[in-house]
Amino acid sequence: MDSNSWKKILSVISDERLISLANKIEIKVPGFRKVTPQLLKNFKIKLIKEMIKPRYLIKISNELNGLYNDILNKNSKNYREMDEADLIKQADNKDKFDDIVLSLFSSKNIGHKQLAMKISNGSSSRETSNLRMEDKIKDTMHKENQTISFLRDTIKRYELETKVKENKINDLNSKFDSLNQKFIKYKKQQNQLKILMSSKLEKRNDDLENKTKQIEELKRDNDKLKELLRISEKKFSDKKRTYRVAIIGNPQNSHIVDDSITIYEEDQLQDLIKSNKLSRFDELWILRYRVSTEYIKKCLDLIKTVKIVNNFKELKKLHSFLKEKAL
Template sequence: MSRETWKKVFSTIPDLELVELADFWSIQVKGFRQINQENIRQARAMVITEALKPRNLKMIKAYYTINDDESDEPADKGEEITLDALIELYEEGKELHLILGGLYASEEEKFEQLALELEESLLEKYKVDDLSSLIDRKEQKEEEASPVVAESASTTEWEKKWNKSEDKNKDLRAKIGEWEKKYSQLKQQSKEEKQTAWSEKLKLQQELGTERAQHRETVENNKKTAEENDVLKEEVAKLKGEISHLNAMLLLQQQEVAATAAKPDEKQPAATNTKEIVLVGDPKNKLTENSVKHTFRVLELKDVPEALESDLLEKCDEVWIMTYLVPPQMRRKIKRTVQKSIKEFSDFPTLKRYIEKG
């Protein structure tokens, strides 16, 4: 419901009753230490303005809801609320702000419409321009029609209503106390949950920082290791090339020494029948080392280009190729370059049988 609607409801509260309600609702106004009968007319507008603030209006709406729910009027017994019944209720003495406040606090469309109809009917019936004028009309009528005896009876009736209102107010204060207690508990629970969440967040941030640091260290170490491996690979390749070159030179020197040491009239020992074989493709078997009739110089694929340039393949007796280890392109290159006898073996068992057969 809008603030303007509630402002209209508050305008129907008599001054004396507004003093009591301001105290009950704990409404405080700047410039007034306490709202009382002497200053209510000067402070009335400020009291209503303060009551319309959201933090107060929520509690005040609850007051009207409880007040209306605990009403002992016929409508509470299941009877349909009608406009005529509400007008009669007002004329019997029930405060207009309690009637309108109960209707608007329900926040049901049918009660809101009923409240509007009641306002229009009262304005038209009593020939006034606004609801606040009904307060003056009612107070004036009571003063004119009430003799001393009636005033005493009215006072007694008022005391009954006041006592009844006080009882309701006590219940309301008790309920408000329960709400405040629950609110305090929920506030403390929320604070604890926030602290737990903050601690968990801080812990996760610390773990994330540690993981990131370890990741950076691992990346740096891997990069360093990769660089070292590249250097080592280059050195190994260089050394293998040097070894291949030295092996080729050694084989050449061995052949030259054997040729120089041989004499025409000497009988060559059985070893002179040994053939110098260059085996392209390493079968990884000691048979090539233990053969009696053959001396093998095993070339790996990477050593073939250098052997071709150094004429190593031309200085041996035969060239054997393990076709399953040597790519076709390299085999063709060897065949085009070398004029020696070339034998090809498709697998190791074939090579083995050939050697053993002699």
């Protein structure tokens, strides 16, 4: 068979069988001590071109004859004796393909060699189709890998952005919690201050209200005294006579001061009694709320010069008496 046929057969057998065959014939490749998968990957065409040289084809033929005997020993069937249809079917099995093609091509029978070429061409077509399919699959997988890589990068970027946003959110939440605690504390202080101020204001209002009532009451008492004195003055003026009154105990009220009224303090009582000055007065008024009980008793027992002695336990009694005298 010509070198092209050998080239075809060496191209379709498995890489493992090709490496084994190349090392058995001791082919020399510059830069390599023996043929390896790495060498075959980069220099397969160059290697096959070297192997189909006449000096190596003789060695290959001898190796294939020995190989055929080994194949016969390990298989129950002789591939050279099987019909074409059965061989083509058996050749679809990758594990049997090399043995079938090499068994037929190493035969001296031209029909076996032609059948080996036919099976090789079919394998080549299938291999080409498979290569195209593999290329298509690889291209699809490459695109899918690019898409997956893009999606992974996108997801990673989104995760990073999400992490950054989460950190910002956590930071904002922390600041919000801090401000919220301060606000709660401020509100609590405000409420406490409000309660305190409200209490103070209420007490102040109560005090002011009580003082206002006291002032109003004093005003009313003063007004009553003024009116009583006015009536008394009018009455005394109408009678056109001097009616003298001595008051023991200072009422401390300027409205009671009159020419007909003389006011004495408690400690002046003894002098009045000894000097008999009380005989000059028509009436003696004793303010019991201004004079001690001991002096009142002494006054009542010793004073006999004054015909009328009046006792006043409180300011209201004096008011009432003045009003009656005025009438």
